[in-house]
Amino acid sequence: MHEMGIVLHLAKTLDETAEQEQLTKIGRVVLQVGEVSGIMTDLFTDAWDYFKGRHPVLTESTLVLETIPAVTWCDNCKQTYETVKYGRECPYCHSGETWLLQGNECVIKEIEAE
Amino acid sequence: MRLITLNATVTASNDRDAAALREKLVSRGTLLVNVMSAAGSGKTTLLSRLIRDLPDVKIGVMEADIASDVDAKTIEALGAAAIQVHTSGMCHMDAGMTAAAVEAMDPSLRLLFLENVGNLICPAEYDTGAGLNLMLLSVPEGDDKPLKYPLMFQKSDALVVTKTDTLSYFTFDLEKCVERVKKLNPAIRIFPVSAKTGEGMAALEAYLRERLAALTEGTDHA
Numbered sequence: 001m002h003e004m005g006i007v008l009h010l011a012k013t014l015d016e017t018a019e020q021e022q023l024t025k026i027g028r029v030v031l032q033v034g035e036v037s038g039i040m041t042d043l044f045t046d047a048w049d050y051f052k053g054r055h056p057v058l059t060e061s062t063l064v065l066e067t068i069p070a071v072t073w074c075d076n077c078k079q080t081y082e083t084v085k086y087g088r089e090c091p092y093c094h095s096g097e098t099w100l101l102q103g104n105e106c107v108i109k110e111i112e113a114e
Numbered sequence: 115m116r117l118i119t120l121n122a123t124v125t126a127s128n129d130r131d132a133a134a135l136r137e138k139l140v141s142r143g144t145l146l147v148n149v150m151s152a153a154g155s156g157k158t159t160l161l162s163r164l165i166r167d168l169p170d171v172k173i174g175v176m177e178a179d180i181a182s183d184v185d186a187k188t189i190e191a192l193g194a195a196a197i198q199v200h201t202s203g204m205c206h207m208d209a210g211m212t213a214a215a216v217e218a219m220d221p222s223l224r225l226l227f228l229e230n231v232g233n234l235i236c237p238a239e240y241d242t243g244a245g246l247n248l249m250l251l252s253v254p255e256g257d258d259k260p261l262k263y264p265l266m267f268q269k270s271d272a273l274v275v276t277k278t279d280t281l282s283y284f285t286f287d288l289e290k291c292v293e294r295v296k297k298l299n300p301a302i303r304i305f306p307v308s309a310k311t312g313e314g315m316a317a318l319e320a321y322l323r324e325r326l327a328a329l330t331e332g333t334d335h336a
Contacts, residue, residue, distance in 0.1 A: 002235065
């Protein structure tokens with residue numbers, strides 16, 4: 001259900017882009033998805049295949065997903081670590097004063113179109 | 115084919131819709147409150163209590179659910195304006211859906227509640243255009259929820275801990291909960307209440323009045 005909502009917004013943004021740029025056909029769509037964005041890529045691709053049939057400009061498009069690794073910053077010892085491996089607590093100094101630098105994104109990087 | 119670089123977040127169009135709705139509501143003096151929580155945390159009970167306790171404030175409620183109109187009927191029975199919004203299977207309300215629902219409401223309402231779909235995950239990711247994000251966490255759900263669903267606690271302006279009349283039956287540590295929530299969101303306001311007994315309601319109601327006054331400050335609607 002969550003993936004369906006994101007696909008709806010993606011399709012809307014692409015429809016708007018097509019109108020602005022006067023595009024008739026969109027080919028490759030490169031989407032960057034953060035490792036901890038909570039998006040299940042399999043479900044996302046299924047939802048995309050369902051919706052692209054309903055948007056004429058997207059019918060022949062292909063979705064390319066790129067993963068953005070999740071990185072957390074520790075404000076106590078001033079270094080970064082892998083979020084997925086260690087979670088919220090810094091593996092070096094065990095501080096909880098940490099925050100996510102990247103990995104929560106869902107960004108449309110680029111599209112091929114005519 | 116040519117390559118077009120977008121670098122746009124997927125929710126960019128939603129963010130634009132949300133900003134437009136927020137501006138429109140501020141100009142008409144309506145405070146839109148996005149009420150988010152898990153299913154069964156007491157959203158409708160809390161809103162029913164607020165409607166009874168604030169008879170001088172013109173209140174409306176937009177009930178978003180996947181199906182049924184039981185919540186809207188409960189609110190209407192109290193004499194407040196209510197509509198039921200069906201999300202057709204979607205797990206959250208977005209700004210476009212919220213704007214369409216707002217269109218169906220009386221523009222002279224001062225306090226307009228959006229009762230979002232019962233879910234601690236997706237509603238946190240979509241800006242609805244609300245002027246205030248209010249989250250509910252009920253005592254039976256447990257004090258560990260900030261650890262499991264951090265984004266919802268980070269996105270909320272205020273947290274209402276509901277069903278405090280049941281504290282003696284559960285192992286809910288209010289102090290620990292407050293500590294966990296403040297760690298995620300130092301600026302958040304926390305209101306422990308029981309909509310059943312009325313305990314703590316005065317502080318929450320004063321906060322809502324304060325936010326409403328802040329909204330209309332400097333406009334003709336005060």
